[in-house]
Amino acid sequence: MKIPMTVQGAEMLRAELNELKSVKRPQIIQAIADAREHGDLKENAEYHAAREAQSFCEGRIQDIEGKLGNAQIIDVSSMPNNGKVIFGATVTILNLDTEEEVSYRIVGDDEADIKKNLISVNSPIARGLIGKEQDDVVTINTPKGMVEFEITAVQYL
Structure with missing residues (x-):
């Protein structure tokens, strides 16, 4: 695999x-x-x-x-950015309850490091974002319960 x-x-x-x-x-x-x-x-x-x-x-x-x-x-940097959240993308999301904005890069399990805002493709947040697009609103089950986020930016860096 x-x-x-x-x-x-x-x-x-x-x-x-x-x-x-x-x-x-x-x-x-x-x-x-x-x-x-x-x-x-x-x-x-x-x-x-x-x-x-x-x-x-x-x-x-x-x-x-x-x-x-x-x-x-x-290598997402070599792909055309169509605004879709894919593996390797850097995604900026806005918490609609707290107005807090944060950017995460979706990476493999071995690369994940929350302190560096690198989240595993298998994490609940990444699974909730993959396949969505910029400006979509998504509801993700977080440790604090269900939270609504708006995808404000998708970058292929």
């Missing part, structure tokens, strides 16, 4: 993968070698910590390689 991912999300994963392979992995291998020199491995905390770090690192490398291998990279 293909996993949707923005160009930026794929670049972020590639950078993490490069860091793990070229920096972390050699550091861990060196830590294991250093710990081995301390003798008895049964009670060698540094050795066991390094082996655990190695296991985590290798697992994350496999995880990222799997995600990139199954990624369907979507």
Whole structure:
């Protein structure tokens, strides 16, 4: 199954993968070698910590390689903007109750970061917005209950 991912999300994963392979992995291998020199491995905390770090690192490398291998990279900036909310779009919505306006970018699960206004395509807000168009009013089930939003802008950045 293909996993949707923005160009930026794929670049972020590639950078993490490069860091793990070229920096972390050699550091861990060196830590294991250093710990081995301390003798008895049964009670060698540094050795066991390094082996655990190695296991985590290798697992994350496999995880990222799997995600990139199954990624369907979507570059919305190369698509004509027809005002429709699609994966990768940046959507500005106006809460009709509070008059609060906020912009979200709809991204893949791995890229989601609410602090950066990046929401997962599988989140309730994104599911309520996908397929709608600029100037539509949508009702979305939020943690605070049903809320009406007006889509004030749709950008393909």
